[in-house]
Amino acid sequence: MERASASNPVSMEDVAALAKRRGFIFQSSEIYGGIGGFYDYGPLGALLKRNVKNAWWRDMVELRDDVVAFDSSIIMHAQTWKASGHLEAFNDRLVDCKVCKHRFRADHLKSLEQCPDCGSKNSFTPERAFNLMLRTFVGPMEDSASMTYLRPETAQGMFVNFKNVYQTARKRPPFGIAQIGKAFRNEITPGNFTYRLREFEQAELEYFVPDDGNDLKRFEEWVQLRKAWYAKYGITAERLRFYELTAEERPHYAKAGVDVEYLFPWGWGELESIAHRGTYDLDAHMRVSGKDLRFYDEASKTHYTPLLIESSAGMDRTTLVVLVDAFERETATDPAGKQTERIVLHFHPQLAPLQAAVFSLARNKPELVQRARAIEEGLRPRFRTQYDEGNIGQLYRRQDEIGTPFCLTVDYETLADSALTVRDRDSMRQERVAVDRLETYLHERL
Numbered sequence: 001m002e003r004a005s006a007s008n009p010v011s012m013e014d015v016a017a018l019a020k021r022r023g024f025i026f027q028s029s030e031i032y033g034g035i036g037g038f039y040d041y042g043p044l045g046a047l048l049k050r051n052v053k054n055a056w057w058r059d060m061v062e063l064r065d066d067v068v069a070f071d072s073s074i075i076m077h078a079q080t081w082k083a084s085g086h087l088e089a090f091n092d093r094l095v096d097c098k099v100c101k102h103r104f105r106a107d108h109l110k111s112l113e114q115c116p117d118c119g120s121k122n123s124f125t126p127e128r129a130f131n132l133m134l135r136t137f138v139g140p141m142e143d144s145a146s147m148t149y150l151r152p153e154t155a156q157g158m159f160v161n162f163k164n165v166y167q168t169a170r171k172r173p174p175f176g177i178a179q180i181g182k183a184f185r186n187e188i189t190p191g192n193f194t195y196r197l198r199e200f201e202q203a204e205l206e207y208f209v210p211d212d213g214n215d216l217k218r219f220e221e222w223v224q225l226r227k228a229w230y231a232k233y234g235i236t237a238e239r240l241r242f243y244e245l246t247a248e249e250r251p252h253y254a255k256a257g258v259d260v261e262y263l264f265p266w267g268w269g270e271l272e273s274i275a276h277r278g279t280y281d282l283d284a285h286m287r288v289s290g291k292d293l294r295f296y297d298e299a300s301k302t303h304y305t306p307l308l309i310e311s312s313a314g315m316d317r318t319t320l321v322v323l324v325d326a327f328e329r330e331t332a333t334d335p336a337g338k339q340t341e342r343i344v345l346h347f348h349p350q351l352a353p354l355q356a357a358v359f360s361l362a363r364n365k366p367e368l369v370q371r372a373r374a375i376e377e378g379l380r381p382r383f384r385t386q387y388d389e390g391n392i393g394q395l396y397r398r399q400d401e402i403g404t405p406f407c408l409t410v411d412y413e414t415l416a417d418s419a420l421t422v423r424d425r426d427s428m429r430q431e432r433v434a435v436d437r438l439e440t441y442l443h444e445r446l
């Protein structure tokens with residue numbers, strides 16, 4: 001029962017097909033033909049993504065006493081984007097093929113001499129900058145004064161509130177501000193399922209540290225912490241890499257940068273970036289707003305601008321990684337010695353949409369149905385559970401495909417011995433467990 005190895009990644013088509021068939025992810029506005037770069041999470045996908053976000057929030061915010069929670073608005077004052085540099089520099093370089101009229105990101109083309117779609121030579125227009133921010137208007141007038149943007153990242157809301165937060169939360173560097181929220185980018189070539197979206201969610205942590213010579217050490221600690229986080233939730237270590245950006249690859253103000261990358265079926269792709277951004281962001285907002293955002297240190301009676309270590313992770317990309325990494329098509333031998341194929345999602349129990357499914361062996365036996373329903377109801381306050389009934393083979397197959405760690409079956413013997421059959425998703429082993437021991441049993445394993 002080996003997990004697919006780093007060299008044997010699953011196919012994205014298989015994952016997308018399962019995601020649709022079982023209700024994880026649907027194309028947005030599907031009945032109208034869809035809209036590129038937008039997806040909807042179905043009943044199980046919404047649970048999975050929520051569990052991923054909760055895991056991040058629990059570990060990065062709730063279990064730390066040096067990180068505070070935040071939730072800023074998606075639309076901010078337009079000056080925000082002038083200060084952050086997004087108005088000036090958040091651009092992709094675009095070219096159009098004059099023959100087939102297709103548009104490309106210049107940096108995605110192998111050569112600017114030949115169009116990869118129609119094969120025409122020297123058919124590209126000169127490069128031009130395309131800003132990735134989505135525009136909107138606030139209020140009844142649609143003019144330049146009312147124009148603003150949907151945020152392309154959540155971070156700026158935390159920078160402009162730096163002073164509000166440290167004063168009210170009574171924090172002093174080192175401390176962090178964290179939020180999870182939507183961000184929007186008018187990506188030119190969305191694709192690879194939910195990898196590159198135009199509407200997505202980010203989990204960002206802005207960790208402010210004093211300029212005391214320990215900043216690079218603290219940066220390294222954050223990289224290690226994030227590495228441990230992915231390991232905790234069982235992401236295959238061989239399919240993760242922590243790529244250290246060179247000085248040329250980093251923005252000029254950044255002292256260090258690490259991209260967390262996953263080996264997707266199409267190759268390595270970024271899912272998080274960790275960066276030492278110095279004082280760049282607070283300085284920029286102080287310059288444009290004219291307001292003092294420096295930290296006031298009571299002890300030394302001095303003002304200073306703290307350095308920033310940022311961790312910015314995409315929650316849709318992390319959810320996609322969890323899905324891809326858990327996916328396995330395996331061949332097993334059934335009790336009759338026949339080879340069968342099954343698709344199974346080996347989710348970490350904390351991330352699995354459901355943790356235990358309770359079945360009644362028969363649909364038409366009220367005693368069994370009642371007993372199974374009562375057991376499911378009893379477990380519901382403590383675990384994510386579901387009741388189902390019918391053909392056990394089919395029920396197992398369905399729960400394997402949605403990654404439920406345990407299936408509990410109530411059968412005729414249950415009525416006599418008050419025990420039921422617990423079947424483990426990964427090993428497919430079954431054992432009898434007394435109903436009154438179930439809660440402890442599941443607790444120990446989940």
Ligand code: ATP
Pocket residue numbers: 153185187194195196197198200201202270271272273312313314315316317
């Ligand atoms: P890329 O190079 O893939 O465009 P980026 O370097 O621009 O990404 P950042 O600005 O560092 O990305 O954003 C931080 C995180 O936000 C990324 O690591 C990713 O997980 C997520 N993210 C960014 N753009 C998108 C997108 N279009 N769709 C989904 N997630 C995204």
